[in-house]
């Protein structure tokens with residue numbers, strides 16, 4: 001969680017300073033969902049994520065230097081600088097990719113879950129999605145297919161209550177995402193997404209059910225993004241009191257307080273934060289000085305070579 005926080009704070013700054021091209025969507029405030037879910041997975045489990053996927057990808061074990069270089073569009077990036085923030089993938093770690101198309105990760109995870117089942121791999125596929133994606137057809141089609149085929153797929157919804165500039169509670173008569181699972185005969189539950197232990201406990205149990213052949217599961221993690229939809233969003237659509245009340249439920253602070261109660265010293269906690277900050281600083285320096293991709297390579301991989 002500290003690494004994701006340090007990464008996202010730095011990325012926000014680099015974007016403001018014009019060092020990172022394209023768009024970036026940060027997950028500041030949502031770190032416990034990424035860490036709690038991905039920390040409950042096997043290294044070979046599959047992951048499909050969204051436009052707000054830096055935290056998920058880092059928590060699944062992607063190389064930090066490769067991530068940062070990818071955001072800079074450099075040749076040493078995880079995708080050779082082709083993907084950028086919204087298309088980071090690392091298939092060797094089961095990371096099927098971030099995705100700029102809202103709702104597009106769920107069918108990918110469904111396919112991965114089907115492959116795992118047919119090949120007897122025992123791998124679980126996790127699809128992260130925002131609550132805004134629940135009104136897309138892909139959510140319903142993917143969940144139904146996973147249900148009838150008993151596929152090992154976890155539908156992990158990050159409900160941060162906003163989809164771009166709209167309050168999601170005004171976009172449907174059924175504001176609970178978890179309740180929608182019942183329509184497909186799937187167990188759905190709602191969990192406090194800023195409590196990493198609650199996230200990990202719910203995910204661990206759901207993943208175990210998926211792996212044992214019981215079919216898909218859906219968990220709705222209630223959380224909040226601290227920054228705007230994208231960096232630079234002025235956010236006129238959100239009440240200040242709402243944002244500040246969620247900042248008081250900072251997932252890192254909740255965890256630090258618990259660790260302190262369990263005997264962790266201030267120095268130990270500070271060391272974790274300092275180590276994360278140092279790793280991010282090193283990654284930025286490497287990305288800044290890394291080579292640009294060779295323009296001659298621009299058509300490579302287009303036809304699968």
Ligand SMILES: Cc1ncc(C[n+]2csc(CCOP(=O)(O)OP(=O)(O)O)c2C)c(N)n1
Pocket residue numbers: 051052100101102103129130131132133158160162163164229
């Ligand atoms: C199919 C599609 N429709 C619309 C968009 C534009 N868009 C980008 S993000 C977004 C809202 C997503 O909200 P949510 O799923 O709640 O994710 P969050 O940004 O809150 O993490 C929209 C509508 C898109 N990228 N893809």
Ligand SMILES: [Mg+2]
Pocket residue numbers: 130131132158159160161162163164
């Ligand atoms: Mg949302």
